[in-house]
Amino acid sequence: MDMLEALMAPPLKILRKYYHPETELYHLLVEHSKAVARKALKVADKVSHLHPDRKFLVEAAMLHDIGIFLTYLPQIGCRGEKPYVCHGYLGRELLENEGLPLHALVCERHVGAGITKEEIIEHCLPLPPRDMVPVTLEEKIICYADKFFSKNRDAIDREKTVAEIERELSHHGSGQVMRFFQWHRLFS
Secondary structure (H helix, E strand, O other), X not given: OOHHHHHHHHHHHHHHHHOOOOOHHHHHHHHHHHHHHHHHHHHHHHOHHHOOOHHHHHXXXXXXXXXXXXXXXXXXXXXXXXXXXXXXXXXXXXXXXXXXXXXXXXXXXXXXXXXXXXXXXXXXXXXXXXXXXXXXXXXXXXXXXXXXXXXXXXXXXXXXXXXHHHHHHHOOOHHHHHHXXXXXXXXX
16 A cells, blocks of 8 residues: 555545445545545645645545535435535535544635635625635645546546636636636646
8 A cells, every 4th residue: 555545544434434435426526536635745746845734635635525415416426405515614514523623624615716705795605604715735735636626427537727727717706716826826
């Protein structure tokens, strides 16, 4: 077992508490999360002078989407009751109950390029009205890395281009795009 696999083992144990490992949703979630973790480690290498916590990056990347099963997105197998945009704060609640408050913040703050309280109110999003924007270096790295991968079963490992990410984020406001490009300048 290599170091990356060893770091993934504890988060996978947590994921199996909420997802049956033989389901397609579990497979999509794990493969997506592994891609995000690998990308986060590459970013960490580029900013090693900032001393990102590599162990935390892997753990939090593996857990960042834990709340998706509570949302409704049938094309990937999510049959919950909440809109998909809620998976971040729902994941936060799950991980706080698991005793992982810092990992929980990654869950809440990774959606889009983070979501401000003002954006939540302006767009009438079904979210608690509070800032949900990455604050720490590790939160920013995971949010940034996550934007490069979808949970599309036909392209689970395909890395999106910056232009594709910009186009997707632009549907949610200029603040999303600006935050992403701030990180892109730092991390690329």
